Amino acid sequence: MKEKNLEMKEAKITGFFNKDSEFKGDLSFKGSFRIDGKFKGTINSDSVLVVGETGKVEADIKVGYLINNGHIKGNIQAHEKVEINAKGKVTGSITAPKLVIEEGAYLEANCQTAEKIIQPPLEKKIDLVNKP
Numbered sequence: 001m002k003e004k005n006l007e008m009k010e011a012k013i014t015g016f017f018n019k020d021s022e023f024k025g026d027l028s029f030k031g032s033f034r035i036d037g038k039f040k041g042t043i044n045s046d047s048v049l050v051v052g053e054t055g056k057v058e059a060d061i062k063v064g065y066l067i068n069n070g071h072i073k074g075n076i077q078a079h080e081k082v083e084i085n086a087k088g089k090v091t092g093s094i095t096a097p098k099l100v101i102e103e104g105a106y107l108e109a110n111c112q113t114a115e116k117i118i119q120p121p122l123e124k125k126i127d128l129v130n131k132p
Contacts, residue, residue, distance in 0.1 A: 015031070027042070062077045
């Protein structure tokens with residue numbers, strides 16, 4: 001049910017960068033946000049981020065739900081879902097419980113579909129030179 005709420009919020013865009021906009025920095029928002037221009041930096045929100053066909057994003061992204069129709073370069077973490085539509089391109093890494101990749105999309109990324117990121121155990125260093 002929570003996913004439907006996020007989809008409904010997509011129709012109610014509360015922020016927007018049009019195709020002629022360029023922005024560098026840290027972006028945080030409530031509600032849904034759409035990027036059709038260029039953005040470079042970091043993006044943090046529990047809401048929906050939509051990257052339009054003309055959108056070019058180079059960022060570390062942490063959002064609730066991501067819908068990509070443009071080009072994203074960076075690390076993506078979504079609490080709910082990541083959708084890469086047919087015209088979408090992603091280069092980097094994706095971590096999300098659900099990942100949807102439409103036919104025709106471009107993906108060059110490490111992907112992890114898990115509720116939590118699992119960290120590998122730390123390796124113990126062995127000192128072979130001073131071995132007793």
